[in-house]
Amino acid sequence: MKKFFNSxxxxxxxGAGFQDFQTRQKLLTYxxxxxxxxxxxxxxxxxxxxxxAEIQSTATAARERIVRVQSEIQxxxxxxxxxxxxxxxxxxxxxxMGQRMGMSAKFVNIRPVSSTGKQEQVSFRSENLVYKDxxxxxxxxxQYDNVWVKSVQLAKRFDNPKRLDVIxxxxxxxx
Numbered sequence: 001m002k003k004f005f006n007s008x009x010x011x012x013x014x015g016a017g018f019q020d021f022q023t024r025q026k027l028l029t030y031x032x033x034x035x036x037x038x039x040x041x042x043x044x045x046x047x048x049x050x051x052x053a054e055i056q057s058t059a060t061a062a063r064e065r066i067v068r069v070q071s072e073i074q075x076x077x078x079x080x081x082x083x084x085x086x087x088x089x090x091x092x093x094x095x096x097m098g099q100r101m102g103m104s105a106k107f108v109n110i111r112p113v114s115s116t117g118k119q120e121q122v123s124f125r126s127e128n129l130v131y132k133d134x135x136x137x138x139x140x141x142x143q144y145d146n147v148w149v150k151s152v153q154l155a156k157r158f159d160n161p162k163r164l165d166v167i168x169x170x171x172x173x174x175x
Contacts, residue, residue: 086144090122090172097140103133113169120172121150128157129164137168146173 086093091110098104103126110124126137134154141147153167 084144085146086172090120090147090170094122094124094170097137101133101136101140103129106133115171118174120174121169122172123167123169126164126166126168128160129166130162131164134164134166141170144172147171 088096091112094107094110095104098107106126106128108125108127110122113121113123115121126133129137138149141149148171150169150171152169155165157163157165
């Protein structure tokens with residue numbers, strides 16, 4: 001710091017009416033303090049502008065996610081509006097679904113379960129399914145607005161872990 005003060009030519013200031021050393025030192029101190037304050041303002045403005053850009057990018061990403069979620073909600077609502085009720089008895093529908101999908105041999109032990117009110121419940125077991133078949137069965141149930149899967153129990157087959165044995169509990173509300 002002393003080298004800095006010694007390197008300054010304080011004699012050049014003498015022509016401006018600053019005769020004594022203390023006045024020159026105070027003036028130089030004020031000048032350096034003002035310079036430090038300006039540097040501090042510049043530094044904080046750079047930090048704040050980078051934070052502002054970060055917040056804006058986060059807000060933009062959040063808006064994009066909101067738009068995607070809203071479009072998914074709209075798709076689900078449209079799908080729900082297009083859904084139709086299942087008017088067939090649930091056990092016969094499940095047997096027909098197995099025949100339509102070519103999996104009637106995989107659907108075993110289809111049995112009605114006692115239920116209360118205006119609900120019909122069926123439990124059945126499907127054996128030796130691949131994951132694609134499992135997904136197709138779920139999608140088939142989703143096309144009806146009065147049918148839902150109450151529970152699913154998945155078990156990998158001991159002889160082939162790429163295949164599943166599934167126990168389904170399906171419920172249909174009746175009007």
